[in-house]
Amino acid sequence: MTHGNVSAEFKKLVNQTAVIHPNEVLLKIASFMGPADEANPSIPAGWTYFGQFVDHDLTFTKTDGMNARTPIFDLDSLYGQGPASEAHGELYEGPSGNETFKTGNPDNPEGDLFRNLESVAQIPDPRNDENIIIASLQLLFQKFHNRLVSHQGMSFAQAKQTVTWHYQSVVKTDFLPRIVGQNRIDEIEKNGRKIFLPSQIDEVFMPTEFSGACYRFGHSMVREMYSFNDKFNNEPSNANLFFKFKGGRPGKNGHQITDKWTLQGNGNSLLRFFDPSILDPVRDADNRSGKIDTKLASTLFNLEVKRGENNVLAHRNLISGQRLGLANGQQVVSAIRTAGVSVSPLTSAEILSNGAPAEIADNTPLWYYTLIEAEVQNNGACLGDMGGTIVAETIIGLLQSDPHSVVNKTTNWPFKLGDQNTDAVSMIDIIGFVGSA
Numbered sequence: 001m002t003h004g005n006v007s008a009e010f011k012k013l014v015n016q017t018a019v020i021h022p023n024e025v026l027l028k029i030a031s032f033m034g035p036a037d038e039a040n041p042s043i044p045a046g047w048t049y050f051g052q053f054v055d056h057d058l059t060f061t062k063t064d065g066m067n068a069r070t071p072i073f074d075l076d077s078l079y080g081q082g083p084a085s086e087a088h089g090e091l092y093e094g095p096s097g098n099e100t101f102k103t104g105n106p107d108n109p110e111g112d113l114f115r116n117l118e119s120v121a122q123i124p125d126p127r128n129d130e131n132i133i134i135a136s137l138q139l140l141f142q143k144f145h146n147r148l149v150s151h152q153g154m155s156f157a158q159a160k161q162t163v164t165w166h167y168q169s170v171v172k173t174d175f176l177p178r179i180v181g182q183n184r185i186d187e188i189e190k191n192g193r194k195i196f197l198p199s200q201i202d203e204v205f206m207p208t209e210f211s212g213a214c215y216r217f218g219h220s221m222v223r224e225m226y227s228f229n230d231k232f233n234n235e236p237s238n239a240n241l242f243f244k245f246k247g248g249r250p251g252k253n254g255h256q257i258t259d260k261w262t263l264q265g266n267g268n269s270l271l272r273f274f275d276p277s278i279l280d281p282v283r284d285a286d287n288r289s290g291k292i293d294t295k296l297a298s299t300l301f302n303l304e305v306k307r308g309e310n311n312v313l314a315h316r317n318l319i320s321g322q323r324l325g326l327a328n329g330q331q332v333v334s335a336i337r338t339a340g341v342s343v344s345p346l347t348s349a350e351i352l353s354n355g356a357p358a359e360i361a362d363n364t365p366l367w368y369y370t371l372i373e374a375e376v377q378n379n380g381a382c383l384g385d386m387g388g389t390i391v392a393e394t395i396i397g398l399l400q401s402d403p404h405s406v407v408n409k410t411t412n413w414p415f416k417l418g419d420q421n422t423d424a425v426s427m428i429d430i431i432g433f434v435g436s437a
């Protein structure tokens with residue numbers, strides 16, 4: 001099954017399956033995983049939610065096991081099937097060929113997404129309204145598109161291309177180096193990918209190891225407290241605030257970002273999440289991401305879920321990893337080493353170093369391995385050898401295999417923010433451009 005010419009199937013990179021742990025062991029692991037909250041001094045908090053935004057562009061496991069997203073950086077979670085489509089035509093306004101996103105609502109025209117009468121955001125992927133920060137990122141990219149049409153005279157197609165290239169450049173030059181380290185990227189670009197091997201678009205697929213385990217590293221980066229704006233500068237990321245957007249007047253199913261909470265428009269507070277140096281160290285939460293480690297914030301032990309659903313995220317990830325038949329950390333390390341990547345395996349003692357149950361010493365669930373590896377090898381600052389390789393090879397591979405991506409472009413940028421001599425783009429460039437509207 002395909003979406004256009006990319007596969008809608010998840011496929012494993014490592015053709016092995018871990019021996020199943022009983023649920024008691026998974027529960028024991030989950031209960032060791034926090035709640036706790038330690039800052040990663042080198043990564044601002046906005047990158048946690050940019051990471052989630054990337055996840056929602058690439059992967060959405062449906063109940064039938066297929067991927068609802070195209071596994072390429074095409075922003076299908078932002079544009080959907082476009083203004084001419086029956087599915088998503090209603091998300092747009094303006095003359096044919098120059099469409100812009102509908103944004104805002106009567107209560108908050110500038111700082112919230114376009115919502116229906118029940119306050120449900122009208123966007124292609126509802127997960128991008130799951131918390132106030134990712135909803136604000138969705139709005140940022142919508143406004144970026146709109147401004148290219150209104151201020152740069154671009155058509156819909158030119159603006160979409162420009163937004164997508166900027167986003168891809170941010171992924172490659174501003175996000176990935178923070179998550180995996182520039183050295184790992186340089187090595188992959190020099191020596192080639194060894195484990196994720198598509199080279200053209202019709203060979204592209206989403207690796208199950210990426211979506212089911214390694215890329216879920218971001219769950220450990222969620223923090224307990226954030227500085228949202230001038231008034232709410234040290235607020236808990238509890239369920240009420242995070243998922244219901246405190247202060248909103250929710251309809252039956254939805255919620256809103258009220259003008260009081262808005263992260264855009266007045267004061268452009270989204271910048272607080274990408275440049276925490278503008279914050280007051282005494283008054284404000286530090287707006288650093290959490291360490292990439294085996295500890296999760298309390299918010300993630302109490303997810304907003306439907307009655308009867310599991311509300312402990314760590315437990316859910318561990319169950320999903322087993323259901324997907326993933327190899328364990330040790331098997332993936334050995335497959336990557338065999339493929340020629342230099343990876344230091346963790347010892348059993350290192351795996352248990354944070355109090356994990358002895359049962360997982362030599363059969364470590366891949367998600368847990370990714371996190372303990374980052375903790376042991378890099379003190380939680382970025383991913384370790386195995387997790388870094390899976391994440392970097394997948395992201396670089398998806399960009400390299402897409403003939404329309406920024407790394408394969410054959411024409412000049414129609415318009416570019418930031419340094420004009422390279423393809424580098426930063427989130428701060430985009431926030432600045434949109435904020436100056």
Ligand code: HEM
Pocket residue numbers: 048049050051052055059060061062131210211212215216217218219221222303313316317320
């Ligand atoms: C408040 C923040 C977040 C919440 C509440 C959240 C919640 C969830 C939940 C409930 C799932 C489904 C778990 C399951 O039952 O298997 C999930 C899946 C996932 N999450 Fe998160 N997440 C958050 C942030 C992130 C971040 C920051 C990243 C990465 C940087 C991330 C990456 C993923 C991935 C890759 C999946 C699998 C997606 C799929 O294929 O369906 N998440 N998340």
